[in-house]
Amino acid sequence: MHxxxxxxxxxxxxxxxLSSAFALAxxxxxxxxxxxxxxxxxxxxxxxETTLNGRPKKVEPNxxxxxxxxxxxxxxxxxxxxxxxxxxxxxxxxxxxxxxxSILKYSPGTEEYAxxxxxxDIHCRLAPSYDFVVFDTPPTALSxxxxxxxxxxxxxxxxxxxxxxxxxxSRQTIVRLNPESPVAASCVDKNxxxxxxxxxxxxxxxxALDTLFSKHSFLSVIVxxxxxxxxxxxxxxxxxxxxxIPLSAVCVNKQGVSDAxxxxxxxxxHLPQFVFDFCRDGIRSRKDLETIGVEHLLHYFLDKxxxx
Amino acid sequence: MPAHFGHxxxxxxxxxxxxxxxxxxxxxDFELKELENxxxxxxxxxxVGLPSPPSPIAVELLPYMEKELxxxxxxxxxxxxxxxxxxxxxxxx
Numbered sequence: 001m002h003x004x005x006x007x008x009x010x011x012x013x014x015x016x017x018l019s020s021a022f023a024l025a026x027x028x029x030x031x032x033x034x035x036x037x038x039x040x041x042x043x044x045x046x047x048x049e050t051t052l053n054g055r056p057k058k059v060e061p062n063x064x065x066x067x068x069x070x071x072x073x074x075x076x077x078x079x080x081x082x083x084x085x086x087x088x089x090x091x092x093x094x095x096x097x098x099x100x101x102s103i104l105k106y107s108p109g110t111e112e113y114a115x116x117x118x119x120x121d122i123h124c125r126l127a128p129s130y131d132f133v134v135f136d137t138p139p140t141a142l143s144x145x146x147x148x149x150x151x152x153x154x155x156x157x158x159x160x161x162x163x164x165x166x167x168x169x170s171r172q173t174i175v176r177l178n179p180e181s182p183v184a185a186s187c188v189d190k191n192x193x194x195x196x197x198x199x200x201x202x203x204x205x206x207x208a209l210d211t212l213f214s215k216h217s218f219l220s221v222i223v224x225x226x227x228x229x230x231x232x233x234x235x236x237x238x239x240x241x242x243x244x245i246p247l248s249a250v251c252v253n254k255q256g257v258s259d260a261x262x263x264x265x266x267x268x269x270h271l272p273q274f275v276f277d278f279c280r281d282g283i284r285s286r287k288d289l290e291t292i293g294v295e296h297l298l299h300y301f302l303d304k305x306x307x308x
Numbered sequence: 309m310p311a312h313f314g315h316x317x318x319x320x321x322x323x324x325x326x327x328x329x330x331x332x333x334x335x336x337d338f339e340l341k342e343l344e345n346x347x348x349x350x351x352x353x354x355x356v357g358l359p360s361p362p363s364p365i366a367v368e369l370l371p372y373m374e375k376e377l378x379x380x381x382x383x384x385x386x387x388x389x390x391x392x393x394x395x396x397x398x399x400x401x
Contacts, residue, residue, distance in 0.1 A: 077364070084371035104367060107354075113364040149362070156361035160369075163347050170340045178329040183340065186375055194372040202368060 004123070004133050004212060005301070007251070009222035010232040011139035014253040015039075018222055018276065019136040020047040020065075021289040025298050027063035031131040035065045036122055038115050038146075039138040042067040049286050056126060064130070068122075073114040074105050115146040116209060123212055140232055144239050150210035151243050157206065161199045168193060213245050218301060220249040223268075225257065230265050237268065247271055248304075251297065254278040272300055345383045348376035 007019040016037070023035035034056055037044035044067055045052040048059050054072060056064035082101050104110065119135070127133050137143040171188040174181050187193040213219075221236050223229045237247055249272045252264070257278040264273065274297040283289060351369055354360035 078367070081367045081371060088371045089374050104363060107363040109362040110364055113362065153362055153365055156365060160347070160350065160361065163343065163350070167340065167343045167347060170336060170343060174333045174336050174340060177336075178326075178333045180326065180329070181333055181337070183337065195369060195376075198369055198372055202365060 003127070003131070004135065004217045006135045006137055006143075006217055006219045007222055008137050008140065008143050008219060008236055010224075010229045013222045013224050013229050014251075014276070015222055016043050016047050016136050017283050017289070017292065018220075018251055018253060018294070019134050020044060021292040021294050022297065023063060023065075023132075023134040024048075024060070024286070024289050025294045026132055026134070027060055029298070029302075031062060032129070033063050033132050033134060034122070034126060034130045035063065035134045035136065036118075037065075037067045037136040038118065038143075039136060040070050040111070040142075041138075044136050047283060047286075047289065068115070068118040070111055070114040070118070073117050074110055077114070077117060078104055109145075112142065112145040112149055115142070116149055119146070119212075120205060120209060123209075140236055144236065147213055147240065147245060148243055150206040150213065154203065154206045154210065157199055157203045161196070161203065164193070164196050164199060165190070168196065214243070217245075218248045218304070219245065220251050220297075221247055221268075222251045222253050224254045225252060225260075230268070234265065234267055249274060249297065249300065251276060274300070341379055341383070344376050344379045348373060348380040352377075352380070 005019075005022065007015045007022070009015050016039070020035060023033045027033045035044065035048075037052070042052070044065060048065055050057065050059055050065070052065050052067040054066060054069045056066045059065045078101055115138070122133060168188060168190055171183050171186060174183045175188050187196075190196050219240070221233045223233045233250065240247060250264075250268050252273060252275045255275045255277050274294075276292055276294070279288065279292065281288070283292075349358060350360060351366045351373065352360070354363055354366060360366060
């Protein structure tokens with residue numbers, strides 16, 4: 001069952017427009033829907049004509065919306081780790097380590113992880129109250145990075161777990177041969193070792209996110225009738241294929257924006273295509289979202305849900 | 309007197325046994341410290357330019373790695389003379 005929907009694509013192709021129109025149409029069908037923006041440069045609130053923050057806000061009777069505040073997530077996460085560190089370390093060690101937490105928020109990869117934590121929080125804490133969650137994603141580069149993180153980090157965690165097991169086995173051998181060894185004071189059992197336990201909990205969380213992306217998500221890539229957005233969609237498809245995440249549909253947005261001849265590429269033609277006409281007057285209100293015409297996509301999605 | 313002698317003998321045997329145990333585990337101890345050092349280096353290597361897991365994973369593990377950090381720092385002190393450390397451990401003069 002695909003209860004989570006992601007709209008992906010190049011910057012400016014219409015991810016926010018289609019995700020908000022899709023969520024709105026689902027809600028008006030009587031489904032309880034949450035639409036969440038993961039884009040650091042939010043404009044979901046503009047499309048829905050309301051001001052949003054990190055908490056779900058009722059936009060319509062069946063539709064809630066939120067804009068994930070990534071900076072808040074990074075601060076919250078680093079603060080939790082800092083507190084944990086102070087609780088576990090001796091005072092003089094904390095003095096040395098505390099200083100680099102302030103620079104960690106600028107460390108590469110932190111923003112992608114913040115997106116992942118936000119998705120995890122929405123999936124575990126908020127999603128059970130809704131029928132569907134629709135994500136408006138950031139442009140391709142950031143989206144691909146957070147979608148690939150569970151698989152890449154999973155490999156690291158698996159290798160670190162193997163090394164940790166070797167360390168624990170080595171400690172057990174030493175303590176068995178020499179019970180008075182100083183090693184006896186450290187953890188020798190997997191169940192007592194906090195590092196091993198933490199690696200296990202990270203692995204479980206990453207696995208759950210990987211399953212969410214690869215099995216329970218409806219991923220739709222948006223293209224415009226131009227080659228650049230299609231090339232980027234192809235790159236998205238290839239990258240996701242490597243990660244074992246299948247694409248579910250292609251949305252051709254802004255059809256008729258130009259008179260230039262354009263034909264959909266063969267590589268994307270095997271996926272269901274949904275065409276949306278260019279809105280000459282632009283999307284300025286929630287009412288304009290109704291005119292986009294997402295019914296055919298909605299039917300396909302709900303039909304797939306029924307079959308699943 | 310015999311009781312006193314028995315006590316001394318027991319103590320000597322215990323010391324002898326402990327010395328042998330220490331000798332038997334010396335190499336394993338060295339290997340364990342190396343493994344703990346590698347584990348800490350793998351996680352915190354990003355800070356000194358080594359390939360490492362994404363830094364948020366390192367940050368999640370960091371609060372539980374005080375012992376590994378101490379080993380890492382001690383190893384750094386010995387890194388000037390790694391052969392000396394190895395020879396010392398193998399009791400080669």
